[in-house]
Amino acid sequence: MEVRVQHEDFDAGAEIARMRLARRDTGAVACFIGQVRDLNEGDEVALMTLEHYPGMTEKALQNIAEEAGRRWDIHDALVIHRIGELKPAEQIVLVIVSGAHRGEAFAACEFIMDYLKTEAPFWKKEQTASGERWVDAKASDDKARDRWHQS
Amino acid sequence: MQTIRILYFARLRESLGLSGEEMPLDQALSVQALMALLAARGGQWQQEFDGCRPLRAAVNQTLVANGSMIHAGDEVAFFPPVTGG
Numbered sequence: 317m318e319v320r321v322q323h324e325d326f327d328a329g330a331e332i333a334r335m336r337l338a339r340r341d342t343g344a345v346a347c348f349i350g351q352v353r354d355l356n357e358g359d360e361v362a363l364m365t366l367e368h369y370p371g372m373t374e375k376a377l378q379n380i381a382e383e384a385g386r387r388w389d390i391h392d393a394l395v396i397h398r399i400g401e402l403k404p405a406e407q408i409v410l411v412i413v414s415g416a417h418r419g420e421a422f423a424a425c426e427f428i429m430d431y432l433k434t435e436a437p438f439w440k441k442e443q444t445a446s447g448e449r450w451v452d453a454k455a456s457d458d459k460a461r462d463r464w465h466q467s
Numbered sequence: 468m469q470t471i472r473i474l475y476f477a478r479l480r481e482s483l484g485l486s487g488e489e490m491p492l493d494q495a496l497s498v499q500a501l502m503a504l505l506a507a508r509g510g511q512w513q514q515e516f517d518g519c520r521p522l523r524a525a526v527n528q529t530l531v532a533n534g535s536m537i538h539a540g541d542e543v544a545f546f547p548p549v550t551g552g
Binding site: 350366367368369371372375376397401408409415429432433434436437438439440441451452453 | 549
């Protein structure tokens with residue numbers, strides 16, 4: 317399980333290939349990419365700034381990836397999250413999970429994203445035509461995380 | 468003197484105009500008690516820490532409930548609900 321928090325962009329294709337070729341018993345690689353949208357709550361977004369809590373953010377991501385490894389029979393997981401200033405259509409986050417079969421890989425990938433969105437200390441600030449604003453947390457994200465409590 | 472380190476992030480940091488501070492700590496206290504101390508500073512501090520706005524707390528880089536205890540040497544952080552991903 318590897319996590320990276322970085323300013324630089326990432327190459328999803330290269331990371332997927334690396335995970336795919338790492339083990340010959342890997343039969344499935346699930347991947348999620350999040351990117352900056354140019355529109356949020358009706359306003360055009362010109363720039364997004366991502367702040368984090370150095371130290372805790374990395375620790376939280378590591379814990380989430382390891383928890384996914386305990387819950388599902390997967391081979392490996394990689395989480396890359398960018399920080400700093402990002403423009404619309406730039407990549408924000410990458411999650412890749414490898415395993416023997418797709419079911420476990422898909423589930424673990426979704427679990428990691430749902431927990432990342434609600435537990436990992438990142439904060440988004442948007443620049444729109446009417447000024448800067450901090451993005452509010454969504455109740456739907458809490459719900460998405462909470463459904464994993466039952467399983 | 469024994470102290471704790473307090474960190475503020477994102478909207479909270481901007482509202483308070485402060486990213487962090489050292490605070491003397493004679494004896495352990497709960498997160499809730501620390502929030503009451505900070506709210507008592509008045510102005511923006513009261514608005515942010517009076518419990519009306521959603522706020523999360525971490526002690527030594529782990530999310531905690533408001534009843535958790537803080538001891539000398541701890542790193543405490545306050546921040547709004549997270550919005551990454």
